[in-house]
Amino acid sequence: MQPKILLYTTLIITMVSCKKIVAIDPPKSELVINTVFSSDAIAEQAIAGLYASLLAGYASGDLTSITYLAGLSSDELIPGSGGGIDFYNNAILSNNAVISTLWSDPYKEIYIANSILKGLNLQTTNISQTLRQQLSGEARFVRAFSYFCLINLFGDVPLTLTTDYNINENIARTSKEVVYDQIITDLKDAQNLLSGDYIKNERVRANKWVATALLARVYLYRGQWSDAEIQASAVIGNNATFNFCPLDKVFLMNSNEAIWQLSRVDANSADAATFVISATNPVNATIRPSVVASFDPADKRKTSWITSRTYNGNTYYYPTKYKATEVTPVTEYTTILRLAEQYLIRAEARVWQGKLTVAASDISVLRRRAGLANITASTKEAMLAMIEKERVFELFTEWGHRWFDLKRSPSLTIAGNTRADDLLKPLEKSWQSTDTLYPIPLDQLLKDPAMANAQNPGY
Structure with missing residues (x-):
């Protein structure tokens, strides 16, 4: 990387590190935007910086990641000595430093995406039309992905689509449904702007299929069953690009099942280092024995993706979806979207539409x-129960899927409650239904006048 390109990329990322979480100092950002979009090469580095920013925070796979923290909040993981007990007990304080990071990191990506979109629209931008379209689609996708994570962690959040500090420094929370509308708009735009090809055959940048896969999930979460089925079917039908591979190869770099991955610079995904137990007692987190016991003994996912160790007479289980605990050689990328989830999305969407036979076929695959x-x-009820279990067996310790599923699925016993109430209340004496949302960080409430009295209930 040339020194000037590195400098401009660093500037566009670090200009979000100011005192306000969603507000940016305007003069410096205007200067950087005009500089960054002076050529194709430098603009390419700006989008690379956006993906790098993702991996530095909640997408990292380490102890600050959604995978780790949301896994503790659900009935999936048990903490070790490495921390996270407040997430495990769902007793998080609003001044928790990790909560502040879970909030501010997605907004960093949103700001960078907004900056890229603004720069691409400048009349002085010296960017080819093909690249302008590509980068615009990628920026819209990452913005949509960041907002998806925010609303599923915090509920209503400020919706900012600008770099204007006058707007961002005093912005109220926006209805979750309005944010979802914007997510869908961004993903549809990304579908239209992006090609279906992967750049340099690396599945680490957004393309049409990446946007389609996330759109299928968004429609599922919103209960738009037909739309979810259509989008998932589009991805599944592209069998020239996406195919199942052996279980021990699913999370390898550029696997045939991967739809979207992130790659660290000359390093493996951090997930294995986070979860795999070495020759010492478990430090970070282990899988609940009840989760392990719920697998059919003949299920190859159990034998391929879960390993146990015994210390002082106690057996601990840990995920081995990612196996590369050393930094190099690089064999594993962080997998965010993959083919198996699309089958689960389509199966659930089909059940809600009464298409039980084809839904069963998807699960059988x-x-x-x-x-x-x-x-x-x-029956519909039996099929939904089976899909819930299959999502555990297939998606455990991936991207907070279990936590999000418990929050979005209705209770089987009490109207208005969720599956989180059904399953977490027996595990946690202090459980409250309001625990399904994390607290808004205290520093955000103090710095943003429009959010001064906008804390989530229960905190």
Whole structure:
């Protein structure tokens, strides 16, 4: 990387590190934007910086990641001595430093994305039309992904689509549904702007299929069943690009199942280093024994993706989806979107539409790869229960899927409650329904006048 390109990339990332979380000092940012978008080469580095910023925070796979923290909040993980007990007990304080990071990191990506979009629209921008379209689609995708994470962690959040500090320094929370509308708009725009090809055959930058896969998930979360089925089917139908591979190869760099991954610079994903137990007692987190016991003994996902160690008479289970604990050689990328989830999305969307037979077929595809028998269509309730279990077996310790599923799925016993109430209340005496949302960071409430009295209930 040339020194000037590195300098401009660093500037566009670090200009979000100011005292206000969603507000940026305007003179410096205007200067950087005009400089960064003076050529194709430098603009390419700006988008590379956006992905690098993702990996430096909540997408890292380390102890500050959504995978780790949301796994503790659900019924998936048990903390070791490395921290996270407040997430495990769902007793998080608003001045928690990690909560502040979970809030501010996505807003860093949103600001960078907004800056890129602004720069691409400048009349003085000396960027080719093809690259302008590509970078615009990528920026819109990352903005949508960042907002998806924010609203599923915090609920209503400020919706900022600008770099204007006059707006960002005093902005109220926006309804979650309005934010979802913007996410869908961004993802549809990304679909239209991006090609279906991966750049340099590396699955680490957004393309049309990446946007489509996230859009399928968004529609599922919103209960737009037909739309979710259509988008998931589009990804599944692209079997020239996406195919299942053996379980021990799913999380390898550029695997056939990967839709979107992130790559660290000359290093493996941090997930293995976070979870794999070495020759000492468990430090970070282990899988709940009840989760391990829920697997069919013949399920190959259990034998391939879970390993145990015994210390002082106690057996600990840990995920081995990622196995490369050393920094190099690089064999594993952080996998964010993959094919198996699209089958789960389509199956659930089909059940809600009464398409039980084809939904059962989707689940059977995953079960056959795991060495299990096909299932047959049953009642709607039985199928939804099976899909809930299959999502655990397939997606455990990935990107907070279990935590988000518990929050979005209705209770089986009490109207208005969620599956989180059903399953976490027996595990945590202090559980409250309001715990499904994390607290808004205290520093955000103090610095943003429009949010002064906008804390989530229960905190």
